[in-house]
Amino acid sequence: MMKNLLFFLGLNCFLIACGGGNNSNPDENLEGQEQVLNGGGVSSFTKVQPMTGIVVWDGNPNASSGAHTLEYSYMLFEDVVSEKGVYDWTVVEDKLNDIASRNHQGILRFRYTYVGQKTSVPKYIKDLPDYHETQGISEGRETWxxxxxxxxxxxxxxxxxxxxxxxYDHDNRLAFLQVGFGLWGEYHIYDGPFVLGKTFPSKEYQTLFLNRMNTLFTNLHWSISIDVEDGNVTPFRDNPSLLNLSFGLFDDSFMSEEHATVNEQRFKFLELETRYVNNPVGGEFNYYTDYDQQNVLSPNGPHGESYESFIKRFHTTYMIGNDQYKYQSLDRIKEASIHTGYKFEVTKFVKSDNKSLLTVRNVGTAPIYYDAYLSINGNKSTASLRTVLPNEEKEFTINYDGNEDLVISCDRLLKGQTIDFKRSF
Incomplete structure (x- = not known):
């Protein structure tokens, strides 16, 4: 009798542990949920996402290597305007068309002053009898x-x-615009004749300019150098309300030895931790030393911290690294490029009540700065992926439950560009 009882109890334990006596299929969907048959997505990121990554100058022979989606170029005011009120955008059109022919987008910066060169001020202004430029020495070279x-x-x-x-505010050939004054448009004349109101705009004019920029661009993101933190040069220290303007930032000496004591303090003043949420952060690997250029993509960087660690801390979307092919392999440059900027992972996909319910995580270093939507057969999610910050997860709804491929759509992309997502559902 005891043996029979023990056998009976053991059999019941076995049935409970193994699901015995229950004919339900564990692979069946929960009540009210539909099976997800949609394709789309990638198992891992193998290409650089649009509007992110390591940037080369247009004309770099490695621009089409597969490691880039962005190309950078200086532009000259005098190439667009020579007569008062007459604008010829041919040079800009040619530049953007050339970049777009490689399925890339541009980052442009118009500048007046460049070491060793004359200014790009339009000829009609230079010809005015009371207009007088300053000829000086910068970096040992004659500069105007x-x-x-x-x-x-x-x-x-x-x-x-x-x-x-x-x-160009809504032109998808252009990803970002950089603006500024002084040498290279980087908000400084660190070497040369610096005179506020003469060789550099007055603080009053800078204030007017910045406020005007804030109203002119409603779609295209414009950025200024972190050097605007310098109260001797710009109005930001005197007028902190300027920090409320919607500008991005670029750091033209990224990963320099003094980055922690100088650049990082400038980022802090310019409110990086809130600014990056809606405005892009980019820059350029510093040229202070050849050693720095050689090692910015080395495992420990030039000064003990890797590039991947830097871009995570500074929420970087793009970084100009035009000379990196002198020092690094294509594979390493592409790897660094892939790690830069937004990357989306769809971690959950459920269908219920004729809707698609998705959970998305941003596993990148920054948000995407133009509206992008999860989409099935042209039916977009009710909210934009712009709101997903790095290491953040959010839920999205598509009011459609068809079985077509899940994709990410974005009107700022060029025809043929696509945004990947990692498929983890």
């Missing part, structure tokens, strides 16, 4: 500086960006 005391130069600069915004 604009006459910022002249009203026509001030008025023209505002008008130029107004015309530029009218034409």
């Amino acid at each position: 500086f604009p006459d910022w005391s002249h009203q026509e130069l001030q008025d023209f600069t505002l008008e130029f960006y107004e015309k530029f915004a009218e034409r």
Whole structure:
């Protein structure tokens, strides 16, 4: 009798542990949920996402290597305007078309001043009898500086960006715009004749310019150098309300030895931790030493911290590294490029009540800065992926439950560009 009882109890334990006596299939969907048959997505990221990554200058022979989606170029004001009020955008069109022919997008920066060169101030302004530029020495070379005391130069600069915004604010050939004054448009004259209101715009004019930029561009993201933190040069220290403007940041000496004591403090003043949420952060590997250029993509960087660690801390979307092919392999450059910027992972996909319910995680270093949507057969999610910050997970709804491929759509992309997502559901 005891043996029979023990056998009976043991059999019941076995049935409970193994699900015995229950004819339900564990692979069946929960009540009210439909089976997910949609294709789409990748098992791992093997390509650089649009509007992110390591950037080369247009014309770099490695631009089409597969490690880049962005190309950078300086632009000259005098190439667009030579006569007052007459704008010829041919040079910009040619530049953007050339970059787009490689299925890439552009980052442009118009500049007046470049070491060793004359200014790019339009000829009609230079010909004015009371316009007087300054000829000086910068980095040991003869360099010319604009006459910022002249009203026509001030008025023209505002008008130029107004015309530029009218034409290019919604142009998907252009990813980002950088603006600024001084050497290379980087908000400094660190070597040369620096005079506020003469060789460099007055703080009053800079304030006017920044506020105007904030109203002109409603779609295209514009950025300024982190050097605007310097209160001797710009109005930000005197007028902290300027920090409320919607500008991104670029750091032209990224990963330098002094980055922690100088650059990082500038990022902090410019409110990086809130600014990056809606505005892109980019830059350029520093050229302070050849050693730095050689080692920015080395495992421990040039000064003990890797590139991947830096871009995670500074929420970086893009980084100009035009000379990296001198020092690094294509595989390493592409690896670094893939790690830069947004990357989306769909971790859950459930269908219920004629809807598709998805959970998305951003496993990248920054948000995406243009609206992008999960989409099935042209039916978009009710919210944009712009809201998903790095290491954050959010739920999205598509009011459609068809079995077509799940994709990510974004109007800022070029035809033929696609945004990947990692499929983890």
